[in-house]
Amino acid sequence: MHSLTNSFVAEKLEEIATLMRLAGENDFKAIAFDRAARTIEGLQEDINEIIEQKGLTDIKGIGKSIANDLYALAETGEVPVLTDLKKKVPEGLIKWLGISGLGPKKIYKIHKELGITEIDELKEKCEDGSVAKLSGMGAKSAEKILKSIEWMEQFSERCLLDEATEVANAMMKSLEDLEGVEKISIAGSLRRSNETIGDVDILIAANEKFAAPIFDVFTNHPSVTEILGKGETKSSVRTKEGRQVDLRIVKPDHFGAALMYFTGSKEHNVVMRQRARDRNMTLNEYGLFEMDEKGNTNFDKPVASESEEIIYKKLDLNFVPPELREDRGEAAFFEKNEKADLVTVDDIRGVLHAHSTWSDGKKSIKEMADACIERGYSYLGLTDHSRTAAYAGGLDIESVQKQWKEIDAINNQFAKDGVDFRVFKGIESDILQDGSLDYPDDILAGFDFIIASVHASLDKPADKMMDRYKRTVDNKYTTMIGHPTSRLLLRRGQSQVNVNQLIEWAAENNVAIEINANPWRLDMDWRHGQKAKSFGLMSAVCPDAHTIEGIDDIPYGVAIARKAWFESDRILNTKSTDEIDRWFKERR
């Protein structure tokens, strides 16, 4: 039997869905695989156990056929249906999906009729007019494809949360005070705080007569390099960063419905529309409308439309925070509960996980501490690299002891000056090959807290990786696990880690798992939030700061913590200095 991780299985199912679409199969079939992928990704139980107990078909969305595919995957390491699809659909075509304006149907058609599989070939066929000659295509389509390929070659399809936030804020600033703008909001995946963002969506409530001048300001914004489309209700631009920004202007009466609609997620919207239908109503971007027995709808008089709160209310739900709109149990939760008490940026009282010039940080301990004070934080949990991380200037035992003296001196000086601030002695200890920490016990005992992170041998198979983590979590000196999967978004995949299992072990041992707030990481992944919640797992929003600016990544981590359903009392660095000091001491 092959040991699998839930995310690996989800990836396979997603791959099948993508290839099915490209192969021109019934789209509903592909949707079924997509659904199954998402379900397994969000599953709290270990997929291996479910497979062992032959319990896959008990899961909603997984029938006989997909179950058998997964039993085969566990037994042989391969899914027959995927192997077949790979023979049928050339790998090169998957990249074509990134070309805007090209979907699976057209890709399949072009591939079949022109016999090409690579983007370079597609470019040629667009240039020589072959693509334009195909039925349903034309000169404009070919030109659009060429432009989109050009863009793809220059920029990546998606960007990190910090870049999207900056692009959006710059645009919002130039729009929010314009005449006629009654309401303005970011929508889409950025409002939901996804870890990576494709397009930036902005929604404005304004009366029609103001729309044209607002769109003019938008398309003439200094950061705009290309206008992709300009209509009466929607315009799209490309910025110099390579991001697409969509602006929609709706009537003030429709703002709530439109905001809900454009915030998504698609999956959340589907559930909300289904909910509307169950109540003899229909929901679209203009509002929630009554349906009579014959299924006719009176679109002139919405039941609700002006605010999200009232629409949710009419659907018998309390307000669902945007971060949670992913169809992962939010409907069931907000049917019963008024709110989820999610952690906020203002709740964060201290900075845990930061580096100094002692290892690979750019600033001294004192400079980092001062920067924390300036930002209103009460403590700094300093965690330079441990000795095995030689590439990052990891500290040998002698250096550790010297650093402790420096920290003591700094804390004493703060006390003398009447500054209410404390530097905690921490370390980001490498998790060694065998799962042990990087110093002997007598040294480990001298730290206030220890973050244990994997920095080497990232490609070990899942069971080896989990053996390592088991030993680390069992070590009484481990306070927290750092960036559990070692992923770098858009750059490097994740290690084979059974995060569900890790959460159980950590919660049982009173070990926290950090949410690394660096936009490249945002690891642990928010998709494990429900599991973490049900086991009462503690976390901390950690900037992993190597510079002063790095501290300011904390809001991205808070966004992910919210998306992972963390209340403030399960986030360590919402505690006061005394409280967290006590927690560090008492947890052992």
Add this chain to the structure above:
DNA sequence: GCCGTTTTCGGCCCGACTGTTTTCAGTCG
């Protein structure tokens, strides 16, 4: 491919926009 107190077969959420079309398919949120 999945699912079911309207269904074991026939649906599967909804609308705008675009480019190609004389009525619509494909794409995109």
